[in-house]
Amino acid sequence: MSLLLSPYPRGATPPGYTFVDEFESASSDNNYTITMQGSGGSHSTSGGVKRLVPALGGDGSVSLRRAGPITAVELRARLQPNANGESIRYLDLALGAGALTPGDGTDTGAWWHTTLATGYTLAINNPTDLNGAIIARRRGGGGWDILREVQAMDWTVWRTYGIRVGGGQVQFSIDGAVVYSAADATFAGGDVAVSQGHYSGGLGAVAELDRLSTS
Numbered sequence: 001m002s003l004l005l006s007p008y009p010r011g012a013t014p015p016g017y018t019f020v021d022e023f024e025s026a027s028s029d030n031n032y033t034i035t036m037q038g039s040g041g042s043h044s045t046s047g048g049v050k051r052l053v054p055a056l057g058g059d060g061s062v063s064l065r066r067a068g069p070i071t072a073v074e075l076r077a078r079l080q081p082n083a084n085g086e087s088i089r090y091l092d093l094a095l096g097a098g099a100l101t102p103g104d105g106t107d108t109g110a111w112w113h114t115t116l117a118t119g120y121t122l123a124i125n126n127p128t129d130l131n132g133a134i135i136a137r138r139r140g141g142g143g144w145d146i147l148r149e150v151q152a153m154d155w156t157v158w159r160t161y162g163i164r165v166g167g168g169q170v171q172f173s174i175d176g177a178v179v180y181s182a183a184d185a186t187f188a189g190g191d192v193a194v195s196q197g198h199y200s201g202g203l204g205a206v207a208e209l210d211r212l213s214t215s
Contacts, residue, residue, distance in 0.1 A: 010048070014074060017213040019066075023050040032064040037100060038111035039198070050209040054198035056084055061114040061197035062207075063100055066214060070095065071189035072164040074213040079124065079155040079205040082198070088155055088205040090197035091124040095163045096139070097190035103139075112204065114195035115139060119187045120147075122161050122172055127152050136172040136180045140187070148172065148180035158210060165189050 010022055021028050026045045034043060039058025044051050052062040073095055079088045090112045092103060096119015103113030103121065115121045121137045133152035138145040153159075153174075162173040170184040192214055198204030 014213050016072065016215060017074065018215045019213065021212045022048055023209060023211075024048055032066050035063050035065070035100065037061045037063065037102075037114055037195075038109065039200075041196075041198070048210065052194070052196035052207040052209070053082070054090075054196055054204055056082060056198065056204075057200060058198065059109060059111050059200050061090075061111045061195045063114055063193055063195040064209075064212075065100070065191055065193045066212070068097075068191045069189055070192050070214045071166050072162070072215045073192045074160055074162045074211075075194060075209065076158055076160045076211040077194075077207055077209045078158050079196075080208055082204055082206050084202070086198075086205070087127065087203045089124055089127060090199065090204055091155075091207050092121055092193070092195045092197070093123075093161050093163060094121040094193040094195070095119050095165065095189055095191075096121075096187055096193075100193060100195070101139075103137075112197035112199040114193070114197055116191065116193050119190055120163050120165065120170055120172070122163060122174075124155060127155070134174070134179075138170075138184070138186060147182070150174070150179050155205075 038060030041054035041062040096116035098117025103115035104110040134150040196207035
């Protein structure tokens with residue numbers, strides 16, 4: 001089981017996926033439930049890019065959610081500095097079920113990370129932490145299991161992040177390279193959520209999404 005390397009030519013469906021959104025117009029919003037958490041924010045679509053822009057000065061996020069059943073997701077995205085030029089972080093790609101949930105610390109108002117109540121998340125966290133820059137997580141019953149911590153990389157360039165479940169396995173990938181794969185049948189997929197967050201201490205970014213593929 002392997003996630004294939006992206007990018008693919010625009011207009012082409014990546015092998016193994018049944019839904020592809022290249023954000024060609026604002027009408028692509030119809031594919032999602034779009035919500036603001038905490039201090040909120042905004043979103044826009046132009047030039048084939050979807051932008052998620054959390055509000056500055058507070059703890060909040062902007063999320064796209066696509067309903068399942070989904071067992072595999074690939075997101076091509078990059079992070080850009082926000083208007084204050086703050087430290088770039090806090091993009092979450094989640095595959096799971098339940099309500100959108102604060103995903104850091106005590107999970108009380110910590111909307112800088114935003115995930116689904118249960119399932120798997122690939123979380124861009126701290127660019128200065130050589131071990132915990134990107135975290136593959138599993139969440140269930142109100143707690144977190146850290147599956148793998150990946151070293152820092154340049155998030156301002158286009159990268160493809162993936163999660164896949166099935167056959168009693170879970171797999172996380174970045175740019176087609178598997179960063180974690182193990183026997184794990186805890187969750188069988190569900191919805192997909194993409195969230196960009198901001199922390200009131202002066203941390204956050206603008207997420208630019210180029211392609212979302214699911215199956």
